[in-house]
Amino acid sequence: MGISVAGKAVSIxxxxxxxxxxxxxxxxxxxxxxxxxxxxxxxxxxxTGRKDDGNPLIHALKGRYGFTITPFWxxxxxxxxxxxxxKAQANLAGFTHCMPIPSSSPFCSEVxxxxxxxxxxxxxxxxxxxxxxVREMLDGLAAHPPKVRKGQKTAxxxxxxxxxxxxxxxxxxxxxxDTNIRLLFDFFVLxxxxxxxxxxxxxxxxxxxxxxxxxxxxxxxxxNQLGAxxxxxxxxxxxx
Numbered sequence: 001m002g003i004s005v006a007g008k009a010v011s012i013x014x015x016x017x018x019x020x021x022x023x024x025x026x027x028x029x030x031x032x033x034x035x036x037x038x039x040x041x042x043x044x045x046x047x048t049g050r051k052d053d054g055n056p057l058i059h060a061l062k063g064r065y066g067f068t069i070t071p072f073w074x075x076x077x078x079x080x081x082x083x084x085x086x087k088a089q090a091n092l093a094g095f096t097h098c099m100p101i102p103s104s105s106p107f108c109s110e111v112x113x114x115x116x117x118x119x120x121x122x123x124x125x126x127x128x129x130x131x132x133x134v135r136e137m138l139d140g141l142a143a144h145p146p147k148v149r150k151g152q153k154t155a156x157x158x159x160x161x162x163x164x165x166x167x168x169x170x171x172x173x174x175x176x177x178d179t180n181i182r183l184l185f186d187f188f189v190l191x192x193x194x195x196x197x198x199x200x201x202x203x204x205x206x207x208x209x210x211x212x213x214x215x216x217x218x219x220x221x222x223x224n225q226l227g228a229x230x231x232x233x234x235x236x237x238x239x240x
Contacts, residue, residue, distance in 0.1 A: 001013075001014045001016075001017060001022045002016045002018040002019050002020055002021065002022060002045060003018065003019040003022065003056070003057050004019075005019070005056045005067075008056070008060075008065075008066045008067045008068060009060075009067075009068050009069070009070075010056050010057050010060040010067055010068065010069045010073070011069070011073045012073055012076055012077060017045050018045060019044070019045060019056070019057065020042050020043070020044055020045060020236065021042060021045050022080060023080075024080050024083045024084055026043075027040070027041060027042055027043060027087075028041050028084050028087060028088045028091075029043045029237055030091065033212055033215075033232075034212065036216075036219065036230060037091075037231055037232065038209065038215075038232050038233075039088055039091060039092065039231075039233040039234075040209060040233070040235075040236065040237030040238075041081045041084045041085065041088075041234070041235050041236070042077075042080075042081070042084070042235060042236050042237065043236075043237040044236060044237055044238065055208075057069070057236065058107075058207060058208045058235075058236055061074065061107050061207070061235075062105040062107045063105070064105070078110075081111075081114060081235065082114065082118065085114070085115065085118040085119075086118070088233070089118070089119065092115075092119055092203060092231070092233065093119075094201055095119065095121060095202065095203040095231060096121070096200045096201050096202070097121055097122055097124040097200060097201075097202050097203065098115050098116040098119070098121050098122075098123050098124070098203045099112070099124040099125070099126055099202050099203070099204055099205065099218075099222070100123070100126060100204075100205050100206075101126070101204060101205065101206045101207075101214050101218060102126050102129075102130070102131065102188075105207070107207050107235075108206065111205055111206075111207055111234075112205040115203070115205050115233060119203075121203070127191075128190065128191050128193075128194035128221075128226075129188045129190050129191055129194065129218075129221045130188065130189060130191060131171045131173070131187055131188060131189075132171075132172045132186070132187055132188065133169050133170060133171060133172065134163045134164075134166045134167070134168055134169070134171075134172060135168035135169070136172075136189055137163060137172045137185065137187075138160070138163055138164065140186070141160070141185075146184040146185070148181075148184060152180060152181050152184070155178045155180055155181045156181050156184060159177055159178065172185070172187055174187050174214055174217075179210060179211040180211075182210075182212075182213035183211055183213050183216065185213065185217075186216075186217045186220055187213065187214065187217045188217045188218060188220070188221055190221050190225055190226075194225075194226060195226070196226060196227060197222060197226040197228035198227035198228070199227075199228075200227075200228040200229070201228065201229045201230075201231065202222050202228045202229070202230050203230075203231045203232070204218055204219075204230055204231065204232045205232075205233055205234070206232065206233070207234065207235045207236065208234060208236040209232075209234045209236065209237055209238040212238075215232050218230070
């Protein structure tokens with residue numbers, strides 16, 4: 001059970017597993033990433049050999065880059081996601097809130113509502129932190145330079161040059177940064193008067209897992225600075 005992409009129209013195809021494994025039987029999947037237990041409703045299969053396997057589906061669900069999915073196929077997919085969450089409930093027990101990763105697309109909030117309704121949890125809106133500006137990012141990197149491996153230096157320096165050429169107030173978007181260096185950056189900054197979250201267990205909800213930079217940046221805020229424990233569930237996994 002996979003997806004088909006005709007032009008830029010995305011649909012479910014139960015005759016193969018290319019792009020994304022959309023079956024209920026073989027999902028969800030789980031793994032540990034830098035101390036965080038990750039759960040994924042659907043998994044990218046990598047069976048077509050394309051580097052962006054699964055991306056057309058998430059682009060269609062988010063209405064980006066001209067990709068589309070009909071209401072029928074979206075409803076089919078969300079129905080399967082609901083069944084997959086039934087299977088995942090034991091692994092997602094014990095959380096006090098669901099919280100979406102900040103996104104310019106409403107789809108992440110849709111996924112969060114699906115998870116929250118399934119688990120009977122309130123949604124904590126991520127209004128107490130925001131994405132960094134270019135100036136905040138550059139100042140932070142100057143004060144605390146990351147450890148850049150030899151093979152990352154060209155891409156890292158190129159990214160710094162890109163940011164330095166932009167107006168200071170430009171928002172830093174992880175999606176615009178090479179996945180090979182995203183983990184070098186924290187993309188969010190805590191706002192004043194943020195709530196204390198000691199004793200809370202926050203389930204971070206995302207639409208797609210890519211490099212992991214977003215969840216690590218959110219953990220830095222929610223766990224390291226505000227004291228909560230965190231878990232993670234995404235609609236679509238990283239590559240196998």
